[in-house]
Each structure stands twice: as C-alpha cells, then as structure tokens.
Amino acid sequence: MTTTTAQQQLRHIVHLRFELPDPARLQDLRPLLEQVTPQVQLLEPDHAVLDVTGALRFWNRDAAEIARLLQLRAAAHHGLRTAAATAPNPMVAAMACVLTPPGHLTTVELDAVAAFLRPRPVRELTGVGPTTARLLIQHGVHTVGDLAGLPLATVQRLLGARTGRTLHDRAHGHDHRPVLTEPVARSTSAEHRFTRDELDPAQHRRALLDLAGQLGTRLRTGAQVAAGFTITVRYADGSTTTRTRALPEATHHTTLLARSAYDLYESLGLQRARVRSITLRGENLSPAEHATRQLTFDHTIDKTLLIEAVQDRARRRYGTDVIKPAALGHPAVRWRYTSM
Known part of the structure; x- marks a missing residue:
C-alpha cells in the first residue's frame, strides 16, 4: 500500500450545507465549527468542509456522529437546518451532500465509494462542466461508472492529458485535495x-x-x-x-x-x-x-x-x-x- 493511498483511507471528511437566510452569515459559523476541529474550510455562499480525522479520538465519536453533533449545534445556536455528508475525501462528501435534504445525513464509507459513484450522471462528477459532459455523452459515457471503465489513455485523448487524468482519478473515487483552513483573498x-x-x-x-x-x-x-x-x-x-x-x-x-x-x-x-x-x-x-x-475545441488556446x-x-x-x-x-x- 502506498503512502498516498494510506493517507486517503485514513481521512474522514464532513461536508455541510446550511440553509442561510443571508450568505454573509457563513463566516459567523466558523467559531462553532472550529470548536470541533481547526480543519475548517468555508465555501461561499453556504457550504463548509471539515477534516475531522484528527478529532475522532478527542470526541470519541465517528465522523457521522460528529456530523450529527454539528447539525444539532447549528440548529441550537443559529436556528439553521443543515444537510450533512461524510466520506473519505472532499469530492465524494460534496457530491453526497448535494443529494442530501436539509436536516438529513448521508454517509459514504470507504468501501462504498465505488458503489456510490458508479450510477451517478457523469455531469455530477466534480470538474465536469457542461461542455465536457456533452463530449463524454456523445462518446457514450453517461455515468461516472462509464468513465471509470475507460482506459486512462482513451480519456486523455478525449479530454487532454491533465484533465483526462484528473477526471479518470475522480471517477475512481480518488481526491487528494486538502481542506484549506486559511481564507482565500477575495x-x-x-x-x-x-x-x-x-x-x-x-x-x-x-x-x-x-x-x-x-x-x-x-x-x-x-x-x-x-x-x-x-x-x-x-x-x-x-x-x-x-x-x-x-x-x-x-x-x-x-x-x-x-x-x-x-x-x-x-x-x-x-x-x-x-x-x-x-x-x-x-x-x-x-x-x-x-x-x-471547459473544452473549446480550439487547439490554439491549448497551445x-x-x-x-x-x-x-x-x-x-x-x-x-x-x-x-x-x-x-x-x-x-x-x-x-x-x-x-
């Protein structure tokens, strides 16, 4: 087992989607979230991602129980309904959270990542925009499972070397992006x-x-x-x-x-x-x-x-x-x- 694979298996990500009456209130939630873990990234206008890997032993809870705790605290302190999802990486957690109704929780375990991704429409995969989705569908790639089943070289011929490798990896459930705790300049x-x-x-x-x-x-x-x-x-x-x-x-x-x-x-x-x-x-x-x-089919831009x-x-x-x-x-x- 490689170090990268081991690190990915050890990660526990919580993705939250708040029902905010005012997007400006998202920053108000940071102190509440950082009471659980300092690894908090706010995604405007109404999402937050937490890496709770290092907090599991402290709270003596698994990731799903921590997500429920956060939902309860958001409701008690801010009167907010929150959709939550847990997964081994940010991409799967984000995709699961989009499918989760407010007040509910979706958990995707490591051994269930492939089963979760395989039937999803390819346009839902992180990094696939409208133009890329149309191109893939034209070539018979309708689901994430279809994309995962293609050889890497084929995907790269369709989408280019860098984009092809990235989306091929994501179709197999791999996402090594860290949770960025520092706010990005606006x-x-x-x-x-x-x-x-x-x-x-x-x-x-x-x-x-x-x-x-x-x-x-x-x-x-x-x-x-x-x-x-x-x-x-x-x-x-x-x-x-x-x-x-x-x-x-x-x-x-x-x-x-x-x-x-x-x-x-x-x-x-x-x-x-x-x-x-x-x-x-x-x-x-x-x-x-x-x-x-997005793909433009204009080779001069790629050059x-x-x-x-x-x-x-x-x-x-x-x-x-x-x-x-x-x-x-x-x-x-x-x-x-x-x-x-």
Missing part, C-alpha cells in the same frame, strides 16, 4: 498609470494586456483563480468609469483574462477619452484546484496555455521581464545606414 488588482493622459485606444489595449499578465501571474503563483472581473478607467478630469462582469469560467490564464478585459473595455464605448489610468481587479477568488476549464506554463517557469528562474508578449516590447529601433 480580490486582487493591478493598475497602469500613463505617463500622460492617453487618447490612443491601442495604448489602452496595450495597458490592458500588461495588467492581465500581472493578474494572471499573481493568481497562478498563489494557486488561485478569479470568477469575476472589474475594470476602472480614470480620466484626465479625475472622474472614473467602472464595469464589472462575471467570467464565463473561473480562470488564472492571461489569455482568457485579457480577452475579458478587452470585452469590458469595448463595453465602455470610449470616444477620444483622455485616460489617466486603468485598473483591473480579479474578484471572487478561489483555489485553483477547485476550478475546471497558448502550454506556452504560458513554460513562461512561468522561465520567469521564476530569470525574472519577470525575461519573457513578455511582443505587443509589450519596446518599439523597434530603426537603423539608418550611410554609404561610405
């Missing part, structure tokens, strides 16, 4: 100030590309993704215009962030505006490991993202300015030759 921003009030839309777009690159690098370094985007344009007279938009999918890829930034910029309809500065803010941040990228990974490695080693888009390079120097 937003991050970058600002570009022009040396003079700028009229040229081409320079505005050049600044947007640079800002998207800064945000993308920062998000990837922090293993985060952004689900929303805000652009703020400050003009020569000091006034500002702000636009906010939810991204089609949470991402940390510079190419996708830049496209959204361009779309937001175009929505402003600027006509001969003297722009003093532009600020981009990535919002609703979450851990990158919880995000999925761009592979190049981006190479660029990140080079920048970590040689500095942030070692590689940049051609549009952000210095203007070409024009040489003039003189005949002698």
Whole structure:
C-alpha cells in the first residue's frame, strides 16, 4: 500500500450545507465549527468542509456522529437546518451532500465509494462542466461508472492529458485535495498609470494586456483563480468609469483574462477619452484546484496555455521581464545606414 493511498483511507471528511437566510452569515459559523476541529474550510455562499480525522479520538465519536453533533449545534445556536455528508475525501462528501435534504445525513464509507459513484450522471462528477459532459455523452459515457471503465489513455485523448487524468482519478473515487483552513483573498488588482493622459485606444489595449499578465501571474503563483472581473478607467478630469462582469469560467490564464478585459473595455464605448489610468481587479477568488476549464475545441488556446506554463517557469528562474508578449516590447529601433 502506498503512502498516498494510506493517507486517503485514513481521512474522514464532513461536508455541510446550511440553509442561510443571508450568505454573509457563513463566516459567523466558523467559531462553532472550529470548536470541533481547526480543519475548517468555508465555501461561499453556504457550504463548509471539515477534516475531522484528527478529532475522532478527542470526541470519541465517528465522523457521522460528529456530523450529527454539528447539525444539532447549528440548529441550537443559529436556528439553521443543515444537510450533512461524510466520506473519505472532499469530492465524494460534496457530491453526497448535494443529494442530501436539509436536516438529513448521508454517509459514504470507504468501501462504498465505488458503489456510490458508479450510477451517478457523469455531469455530477466534480470538474465536469457542461461542455465536457456533452463530449463524454456523445462518446457514450453517461455515468461516472462509464468513465471509470475507460482506459486512462482513451480519456486523455478525449479530454487532454491533465484533465483526462484528473477526471479518470475522480471517477475512481480518488481526491487528494486538502481542506484549506486559511481564507482565500477575495480580490486582487493591478493598475497602469500613463505617463500622460492617453487618447490612443491601442495604448489602452496595450495597458490592458500588461495588467492581465500581472493578474494572471499573481493568481497562478498563489494557486488561485478569479470568477469575476472589474475594470476602472480614470480620466484626465479625475472622474472614473467602472464595469464589472462575471467570467464565463473561473480562470488564472492571461489569455482568457485579457480577452475579458478587452470585452469590458469595448463595453465602455470610449470616444477620444483622455485616460489617466486603468485598473483591473480579479474578484471572487478561489483555489485553483477547485476550478475546471471547459473544452473549446480550439487547439490554439491549448497551445497558448502550454506556452504560458513554460513562461512561468522561465520567469521564476530569470525574472519577470525575461519573457513578455511582443505587443509589450519596446518599439523597434530603426537603423539608418550611410554609404561610405
């Protein structure tokens, strides 16, 4: 037995879904949950995940009994009905909790994980979005069991190497993600100030590309993704215009962030505006490991993202300015030759 497998078998995860009248109240529940275990991760707007592995001996209870205790305390102290599920890993616990009515508890034991997952529709598997689900169904993969029954190489040919391996592992009930106890920053921003009030839309777009690159690098370094985007344009007279938009999918890829930034910029309809500065803010941040990228059937995007990974490695080693888009390079120097 490998160390990874042993660690997975020893895990006991509780997933809770609260009936909150106000999503802002989720943070109020943290002290109650941390009375049971410090391994608590809040998932907005109304979910919480707890790793109670280390708390079993202290409470002299199993994971299901701890989940019932949490349901009782949430009702007694906050008047909340709570759906709960326990499982050997966060993915199975989350999938079981979605199927559990408020006030009830579902327990999936380690030896029952395969039986629980096998009949579930493939679209319910963590990481399978609408586009991926349609592609799998077109190839006769309707359930998680169908996906688990395919050879890894076949899944990777359909979905790509990284996504294919991840979903193949999850279809077999494997999920090694930890419960993250530290809260994730909710937003991050970058600002570009022009040396003079700028009229040229081409320079505005050049600044947007640079800002998207800064945000993308920062998000990837922090293993985060952004689900929303805000652009703020400050003009020569000091006034500002702000636009906010939810991204089609949470991402940390510079190419996708830049496209959204361009779309937001175009929505402003600027006509001969003297722009003093532009600020981009990535919002609703979450851990990158919880995000999925939908298939686009556009191979140029896949190539761009592979190049981006190479660029990140080079920048970590040689500095942030070692590689940049051609549009952000210095203007070409024009040489003039003189005949002698």
